[in-house]
Amino acid sequence: MTSNPAVVGQRAGTRGAAGTTPAVPPVRRRRRTLNPSQWAAVGFAAPLLVYLVVFYAYPLWRNIDLSIHDYTIRAFVQGDAEFVGLENYADVFASSTFPTALLNTALFTFGSIAFQFSIGLALAVFFRSSFRLSNLLRALFLVPWLLPLIVSASTWAWMLNSENGIVNSVITAFGGDQINWLTSPDTALLSVTIANVWLGIPFNLVILYSGLQNIPGEVYEAASLDGAGAWRQFWSVTFPLLRPVSAITILLGLIYTLKVVDVIWVMTTGGPGDSSTTLAIWSYREAFGTGQPDFSPAAAVGNLLIVIALVFGFLHLQLQRRQEATS
């Protein structure tokens, strides 16, 4: 500790000799010298800082690094990847898969969220009025959340099987035609979206239900005294008061849905062809889906996803700020 000021002094001295403004040294000295309690503070923060750098900053930087170099397998091993700037991004945008993947991502994400949220909200409101077995029923609705994704996705794939899936047996029993849910380019995306909606309902249900607990009962009492029916109460009391919770639920749902790989991969591997390929699936396939890992384009697509998620995150913050300003 005692050697510290001396070192700083020396540095300040050389600075002075180099001809910088003479006013600088005293300021520097005060800034550079941490007193013991500040050192302790740094020490205590160090594990967290190290954690953040190792597990957040470095992977993020590495992802960007991968996407602006041409990492073939050989370059990956020998560490001599050529710097190509934004070429990987240009390739991604020019690829014939890009428009399909972008459209599929949009349809998959917004389709999933719209249904997850509205069904989750409907169920949350339904369970708000406690009735016999309501707790048990609500617990049952959490099952999709508890099952390992590989199990639920495989089960959905089996149910939607063209030849011997249960869904098609029901349809044909009522005289309908067999639908090739997972193997037709027209329905593959719809099928994985349905499965994902089912998977996402519990998350929406739980968060919205806890949001409902925070709305005081008096508001409803007052509303019913004013003669508002159930429908009116929902739109004029529940919905507006639930808005902050809804916003965060939708934002989280959006981020979770954007990055879904497992469900789609297990059910269709993004096929047939590219018909259920989302950006996340595309990225995964480039990196791990073929015998030849292409980390650079995969990282570029991954970064695009991060940017999309960030945009919506900022949009959320903006909306929240405006809301706070008006209220």
Add this chain to the structure above:
Amino acid sequence: MHTTPRTRRTLAALTALAATGGLAACSSGGDGGSESTAGSGTYTWWDPYPQHDESSDWAGRVQACGEEAGVTIERTAYDTTALTNQALLSAQEGTSPDVILIDNPAVSTLADTGILTTVDEFGVDTSSIDQNLLDAGVVDGEAYGIPIGANTLSLYYNADVLKKAKVDPASITDWDSLTAALKKVTDAGSKGITFAGIGTEEGSFQFLPWFWGSGAELTDLDSPEAVEALELWKGWLDEGYAPNTVINNSQNTVWEEFLTGDFAFAENGTWQVNSAAEAEFETGIVQLPAKDGGVAPAPTGGEFIVAPVQEDTARYDVTRQIVECMTTPEGFVETANTFAYYVPPTAEGQEQLLSENEDLEPWVEAVQNAKGRTSDGLGTDYPGISEALWTAVQNALSGAATPAEALEAAQADAEAATS
């Protein structure tokens, strides 16, 4: 507790020390254990057989080969895809294991990165190995590994279903006779054939016997022959000879469908021999027919034994002894028996296997006719071509494009991927 500044400072220093200590531990944690001196100590061995644990015969054999060379072998098992990634990562860190058993299409990929020694470099004689099998590990004329056994695809049939439809399996010699048999079987009320058209390597693997059987080449995906092969599959789907589910079938699903007893035929591999024997119906195999008769070349499967480059070249001598121990004729047969589905890659080994179990005769024939996916000098171009090919199969079978359109797009994609 009342803390003086001094104790607080000590605490802070300790915390910082712990944090950096933890980091140091991490950075040395990925070591593959190749720091021991040559000729003694521990040699590392990776293989893709996690189903064989430490107490298995396989692990015992690996260990025995180590003991023969006077060292202990530290064996780690990964699943197939993880193994390639692990091999790449370890090469990047400079901690490659001494021996890896790796799926044959990955050999050229790893060789291309320069992390593998050539067979000549560590001095193993490969003259007795069947050329068509060795070829999968050849890059620019240099062999980078030795097949420890080979498997391939063939056409299983359900004898009961064929009997009911009055189809003689021996009559199936070319595409037309197969399609005629499928028609008879479906007319008799059974299901025809099932295969795997999934959008992964397995899809290409299963399509290749038909692709090659038509005379098509992987360098020319949209040739008329290739279109004919895809039209054959598409025709079966349209006629109802094959179920629509084949578009998403993996090879395991194909086998499950076959085991229901409804299907007359299933395209599957050597690894199902035991399961076929245990099926509730009588099974048999016919060779996958080429378009105009004869046996179509099916792609080879199976692992290669490779030796990654080591800084300490003195280690190669022991590595060579371990590899030789695994690749004697007796060793090959033992490997074949351990996995129940491996055909030895040498004539001597095949003879010995057949003398023990002559039922494997058609499989030995199939392996002799098989062809490596990375052969013909394709090497690292193969994965890109394969992805284009399975996408075309998916697009054609699902009706998103005609076979000709799908293959034309595939050829363009393959050219872009390999240029």
